[in-house]
Amino acid sequence: MKLILTQQVAGLGAPGDVVEVKDGYGRNYLVPRQFAILWTKGAEKQIAVIKKARAAREIATFDQAKEVADSLKGLKVVVKAQSGKSGRLFGAVTAGDIADAVKAAGGPDLDKRRIEISNPIKTVGAHQVTVRLHSEIGGTVNLTVA
Known part of the structure; x- marks a missing residue:
């Protein structure tokens, strides 16, 4: 097909x-x-x-992707979500939530389709999320769910 x-x-x-x-x-x-x-x-x-x-x-060049990856390294991103007493969220943190939180933290404007969440984020605490910036470069976002 x-x-x-x-x-x-x-x-x-x-x-x-x-x-x-x-x-x-x-x-x-x-x-x-x-x-x-x-x-x-x-x-x-x-x-x-x-x-x-x-x-x-799309991020046009390799150098531009490197700049964005470097800016993501030092960024502290916090997403606020409702959780129960055990620290389990009512729902999950989505790629759209992460993209909005990165922009609110002063980071670059990311396309939510480029954010890769390997396992659903359903707990309070620190998480790492991968972002595909270029075919050869990926960045990581240190995410804190509060």
Whole structure:
């Protein structure tokens, strides 16, 4: 099955890429979650629009990505959330919450889709979160949930 990615998919590609995947993976996972659209000649024209939007919000150069990674290292990010007596949160801290907290702490404006949370953050305390800044550079955010 030939698809055009509309969002970043780990291990598959970036928005605007045309990929060939197995029918079940495309039909049952990528298309329903709007990670991809079916490839047609008409949809081929949308690739330029998707790539243009991606270029506008992407960190352009390797050096710029290094600067952002360095600025994230010294940043103290605090997210406030409601929790029970045992320190367990009512819900979880999302990538959007983290992106907002980084900006509020004086850090760079991050795209929430670039924030990778390996395990759901559901407890109060210190956590580390990875941010994909460039294809070769990743940054870490030291996060405190209060």
